[in-house]
Amino acid sequence: MLYAILCYHDEDLVGSWSKEQDEAVMKKLAVVQEKLAKQGRLGPVARLLPTTAAATLRKEDPPLVIDGPYAETKEQLLGFYVIDCKNLDEALDVARDLGAANPGGAYEIRPVGLFAPGGPVK
Amino acid sequence: MTDTAWIDAALTSARPQAVGALLRYFRDLDTAEEAFQNASLRALKSWPQNGPPRDPAAWLIMVGRNAAIDEVRRSRKQQPLPEDDQHISDLDDAEEQLAERLDGSHYRDDILRLLFICCHPELPATQQIALALRIVSGLSVKQIARAFLVSEAAMEQRITRAKARVAEANVPFETPGPVERSERLAAVAAMIYLIFNEGYSASGDTVQARSSLCEEAIRLARLLLRLFPSEPEIMGLTALLLLQHARAASRFNSAGEVILLEDQDRSLWNQNMITEGVALIDKAMRHRRSGAYQIQAAIAALHARAERPEDTDWKQIDLLYGALELAQPSPVVTLNRAVAVSKVRGAEAALEMIEPLASRLSNYFHFFGVRGALLMQLGRNEEARVAFDRAIALANTSAEAAHIRMHLDRLMRDSSPRGATTGK
Numbered sequence: 208m209l210y211a212i213l214c215y216h217d218e219d220l221v222g223s224w225s226k227e228q229d230e231a232v233m234k235k236l237a238v239v240q241e242k243l244a245k246q247g248r249l250g251p252v253a254r255l256l257p258t259t260a261a262a263t264l265r266k267e268d269p270p271l272v273i274d275g276p277y278a279e280t281k282e283q284l285l286g287f288y289v290i291d292c293k294n295l296d297e298a299l300d301v302a303r304d305l306g307a308a309n310p311g312g313a314y315e316i317r318p319v320g321l322f323a324p325g326g327p328v329k
Numbered sequence: 330m331t332d333t334a335w336i337d338a339a340l341t342s343a344r345p346q347a348v349g350a351l352l353r354y355f356r357d358l359d360t361a362e363e364a365f366q367n368a369s370l371r372a373l374k375s376w377p378q379n380g381p382p383r384d385p386a387a388w389l390i391m392v393g394r395n396a397a398i399d400e401v402r403r404s405r406k407q408q409p410l411p412e413d414d415q416h417i418s419d420l421d422d423a424e425e426q427l428a429e430r431l432d433g434s435h436y437r438d439d440i441l442r443l444l445f446i447c448c449h450p451e452l453p454a455t456q457q458i459a460l461a462l463r464i465v466s467g468l469s470v471k472q473i474a475r476a477f478l479v480s481e482a483a484m485e486q487r488i489t490r491a492k493a494r495v496a497e498a499n500v501p502f503e504t505p506g507p508v509e510r511s512e513r514l515a516a517v518a519a520m521i522y523l524i525f526n527e528g529y530s531a532s533g534d535t536v537q538a539r540s541s542l543c544e545e546a547i548r549l550a551r552l553l554l555r556l557f558p559s560e561p562e563i564m565g566l567t568a569l570l571l572l573q574h575a576r577a578a579s580r581f582n583s584a585g586e587v588i589l590l591e592d593q594d595r596s597l598w599n600q601n602m603i604t605e606g607v608a609l610i611d612k613a614m615r616h617r618r619s620g621a622y623q624i625q626a627a628i629a630a631l632h633a634r635a636e637r638p639e640d641t642d643w644k645q646i647d648l649l650y651g652a653l654e655l656a657q658p659s660p661v662v663t664l665n666r667a668v669a670v671s672k673v674r675g676a677e678a679a680l681e682m683i684e685p686l687a688s689r690l691s692n693y694f695h696f697f698g699v700r701g702a703l704l705m706q707l708g709r710n711e712e713a714r715v716a717f718d719r720a721i722a723l724a725n726t727s728a729e730a731a732h733i734r735m736h737l738d739r740l741m742r743d744s745s746p747r748g749a750t751t752g753k
């Protein structure tokens with residue numbers, strides 16, 4: 208079974224870490240990740256940019272783009288995509304296509320800061 | 330992190346919202362600050378035992394307000410006080426209710442007001458910055474004094490004076506209307522930019538002490554952007570600060586001297602900040618409501634994206650400076666544009682562009698630095714020397730002067746007999 212682990216934290220707090228604190232945390236995480244990678248159990252790992260860089264596409268008819276992260280609490284996170292785009296407009300186009308195929312709910316479009324594709328998972 | 334480090338971080342991040350709300354209740358800055366201070370002390374006692382509250386800001390507002398009201402009662406009636414922990418013990422329910430009432434729009438205006446009172450037009454820039462760092466960011470007087478290279482006592486006095494001015498100003502506490510809100514937003518954005526510049530323009534031995542100002546400005550810009558997620562100029566401001574600060578590690582040599590953009594080691598640029606800055610400017614542009622911060626951020630993004638100096642898209646930068654001249658006309662902007670023009674159309678065209686600025690920039694270091702460099706490119710060495718001499722006389726920092734002296738040395742070499750005969 209594949210599992211996704213979704214990371215939640217106070218972004219203000221994480222954002223206020225010094226470079227040294229941030230690096231120390233990343234180093235400790237790398238130890239755990241490397242162990243998994245060696246066992247062929249690590250898929251993609253991503254660190255997202257802050258929510259201030261996010262935009263949200265509400266899958267209404269017509270779809271509506273709003274600035275900022277998805278802030279509602281009545282829907283639940285059901286999946287995610289990682290796509291390669293030139294800019295936000297291109298990413299929004301992809302989101303619109305996906306939305307047309309599956310209307311309802313919303314997509315939050317968030318730039319990815321760090322991305323490690325990971326090996327093939329056994 | 331140690332036990333208290335996470336509490337410190339949580340207090341810092343909750344501070345603007347909590348002090349902003351307390352200011353709305355008490356309408357007095359000192360009372361609001363004191364209330365927050367009291368609440369923080371209780372947090373230090375209570376959080377390690379009970380764990381962090383679900384909403385630290387709401388907890389602090391609640392406890393701070395109660396503490397201040399107790400204070401008033403105590404001074405009025407001299408009555409026996411309720412047990413210290415009485416408020417805290419029933420906090421779970423109360424916090425829940427309070428959190429319900431703290432809707433987004435309310436605390437948005439609280440924080441905006443808190444930032445706005447620091448931008449009082451009668452306050453000189455340094456006082457605005459000091460006040461914001463003290464009451465919004467919660468930096469200690471000692472920390473602020475260190476950044477400004479003054480004694481703690483002098484800074485204490487400066488802040489006290491600024492606070493007195495603010496109290497006289499009677500900033501209205503009603504919810505602002507849309508026009509007023511956007512005026513406040515513009516003033517606050519300008520103040521955040523000031524804080525950043527104070528850090529960014531540091532050099533030599535002040536670099537270390539002031540780099541925290543850049544980080545603080547970025548934190549405040551992000552805060553503002555979260556409150557006003559659809560304002561392209563706030564996206565632009567945040568992007569601009571990130572893109573500028575991304576170069577921090579490469580801007581000075583080990584002697585603390587400025588390294589010019591084209592000579593910087595680009596591998597030292599912070600790619601995370603660049604990615605975030607570019608993403609933000611990208612998002613801002615979709616609004617098609619251009620503004621000075623967005624344009625400057627777009628220029629910074631073009632520099633940041635160039636892997637080598639010769640990859641810089643000067644043509645686009647020239648166009649953007651043209652747009653900036655329209656949005657925010659200033660001889661300094663034209664001077665910056667001239668640098669781009671010199672790369673696209675040559676030094677002659679650039680020189681022509683800056684000649685009309687001479688009278689208005691007659692005391693501006695960079696004018697003579699740029700003029701000298703352009704003249705040097707054209708082989709007009711004698712005139713270049715005059716311009717560089719003037720630049721050195723006007724230099725604000727020893728690093729600026731050192732940089733110009735480097736040019737002068739090169740001129741001397743070039744105009745020595747050997748250089749003259751082999752010259753082009």
